[in-house]
Amino acid sequence: MPQDTDTAPTQTSLSAIDWWRNAVIYQVYPRSFADGNGDGMGDLPGITSRIPYLQRLGVDAIWLSPFYSSPQNDGGYDVADYRDVDPRFGTLTDFDNMLAAAHEAHLRVIVDLVPNHTSSEHAWFQAALAAEPGSPERARYHFADVDPAKPDTPPNNWRSIFGGDAWSKTPDGKQWYLHLFDSTQPDLNWNNEEVHTEMESVLRFWLDRGVDGFRIDVAHGMVKAEGLPDAPDTGMEMLGTTLAPFFDQDGVHEIYRRWRPIVDSYPGDRIMVAEAWVDSAQRRALYLRSDEVHQAFNFDLLTAPFEAAQFRRSINEEIQSNSAVGAPCTWVLSNHDVQRPVTRYGDGQRGLDRARAALMLTLALPGVCYLYQGEELGLNEVLDIPGELRQDPTFHRTGGEQVGRDGCRVPLPWEKDGPSLGFGPGGSWLPQPAHWSASSVAAQSGAPDSTLELVRAALGLRATHPAQYVTWVETGQADLLAFTNGSLICVTNFGDQPAPFDGTVKLASSPVDDGLIPPNATAWMEL
CATH class of the missing domain: 3.90.400.10 (Oligo-1,6-glucosidase; Domain 2)
Incomplete structure (x- = not known):
């Protein structure tokens, strides 16, 4: 097959790099993962009980959203005590037990760190x-x-x-x-040395307990421009731009240069992952220099339309920028803050097909992939949550004009029936749609065409066929994106018509017949 001259830079060979350079990391949102005590809210014992599921899924690590003491005005991202577990989630002993169970299952555990602000109850x-x-x-x-x-x-x-x-x-x-976020989340002043000392102590507290790293919330936000000048624009549109005097200021990098030696001083390849919403791959790469963080989420595909040209451009920019600083690429399609891909891509069967295809594409790329809980089940966004049940401060602060993020935080369906579809012995803190019964873990396990079994197969194949680089393959078809990664050929049809592509299929998100890649589908083929 002829290869395109537009070739993405080669990543370092996977055979000689650390675990965090090619891992699949699964995000657990504790409130909504599994409820161990029947109070309708997920907890640490519930997570512990589902460790075998995560091990069977084939992920390498777990990232836990906040479980710290909190009034829960923003889903736990309003931290009242960084060194304790909120009673709704359990105890420090429960955390230690969960961590031990994960490590026993050869799963690493990354915890959230929220350094930009505290709770007003701190x-x-x-x-x-x-x-x-x-x-x-x-x-x-x-x-x-x-x-x-x-x-x-x-x-x-x-x-x-x-x-x-x-x-x-x-x-x-x-x-x-x-408070850049809710009024119950006052921003810390990182010009104050006492703030540095305290947060460094928090790092050591959790590293001493054995965590494998930190996902840093609002990693681009701690440092504000000198004098706190007016912004040239306001609101949500400022979230990822260097124009904002409160985001992506150069001084934030000094914080990570202080943290990196602390993390490196512990054995076991502990890591830091930055949630850095910035306006270019080049700005994001600055966080990934060798004396700063190990990974930074690439949200470009998460915000991109389902289009071949856009995906190709974002992939090229990420690989080129990260290769320049020797950092792995970090691919994300979903998390607790954004609409689920199935709905984002159109909902219904078309949305599900596209979500499956996009996930298989990212899993074929070199670097790190993050999965958000329920992504492996092909769950849709829940759009019809009654206003009186919504808890996201965005909904309340905008008078319902913005519905907020509750729709991607609805508790997971584990069983086909029951009051909370197996989430726990009681109800669930947000209502689950009835049709999720067919999307539950129990309904999909063993079903060969299910999204869950597709993801399990993809993760297994990824483990034995690691991606090493991206070299684009010229297809002559605008909607057909194809590349080799050193182990496989990945082909994604972004169009609405079947597209021809020769090859022996090893795994596909939709059935491939007569050499035709179905619409909205990805196939992995023998190299």
């Missing part, structure tokens, strides 16, 4: 509210005096990512405090 912020303006306690956060001449005008025009102003007044009305 002891530090409560002490700040009790202290006077200008006090050391308030210096840990961003406070600003209320202007008597304009008492209702915040210090600048920054808007919360969740909607509304990014500033709220203290209870006494004398000062404003900054």
Whole structure:
């Protein structure tokens, strides 16, 4: 087959690199994974009980969203105590038991770290509210005096990512405090050395317990521009741009240069993963220099339409930028903050076909793949959650104008029937759609055409046929994207008509007949 001259740079051979360079990592959202005590909310014992499922799935590691002490105003990303487990999820002993079970199953465990902000119920912020303006306690956060001449005008025009102003007044009305997210999530002041010392201590606390690394929430957000100047634009559109004076500031890299030696001082290849929403692959690669973090999520495919040209462009840019700093690529199609791919790609059978195809494509790429819980089941976004049951602060801060992220956080279906489809012995904190019975683990296990069995087969084949590079294959068809990866040929038909491609199929997201790749399908073929 003729090969295109547009060839992505070659990645380092997988035979000689660390586990985190080619792993498949599964995100567990603890509230919605498995409920061990029947209170309707997932917990650590529930996760422990499902470790055999994750081992059977074939992933290499688990990433846990926050399980720390929290009032849960933002699904646990409002942390009140970084060194303890929220009673709704269990105890530190339950965490240790879960970690031991995962390690026994040869699964590594990465935990979330939330360094941009704390909960308003954190002891530090409560002490700040009790202290006077200008006090050391308030210096840990961003406070600003209320202007008597304009008492209702915040210090600048920054808007919360969740909607509304990014500033709220203290209870006494004398000062404003900054919160880029909910008003219950005040931003820490990373110009304060005490903040550095405290968060470094938190790192060591969990490393000492044996965790294998950290996913860093809002990794691009801790450092704000000097003087907190007005933003040129406001709201959600600023989430991934260097124009924002509160995101992707160069000073944030100094934080990771302090953290990297701490993580490296522990045995076992511990890692850091950055949630860095930035405006280019080149900016993202800056976080991946050898003295900073190990991985940074590439959200380009997550936000891209299901189009061959867009996927190809994003893949090329990621590989080229990351190769320049010797870092692995990190592919993501779904997580707890975005609409599930099945719905994003059109819902129904077409959306499911496209989600299966996109997942198989990413699993054929060199580097790291992240799976979000339920992605392996082909779950759709739940769009009809009643307003009174929604908990995402985005929904409430925008008066329902933005529905928020609850629809991708609905508890998983494990069984075909029962009050919570096997999620737990009781109900579930968000309602599950009845049709999820057919998408449950029990319904899909052993069913040869199911998404679950496709993912299990793909992960098994990926383990024995590791991707080493991407070399594009010229197909002469605009909707047909094909590449070799050193072990397999991956072909994806982004179009709505069958497309011819010669080869011996090893695995396909939809049946391949007579050398025709079906619409919205990916096939892996012998090299």
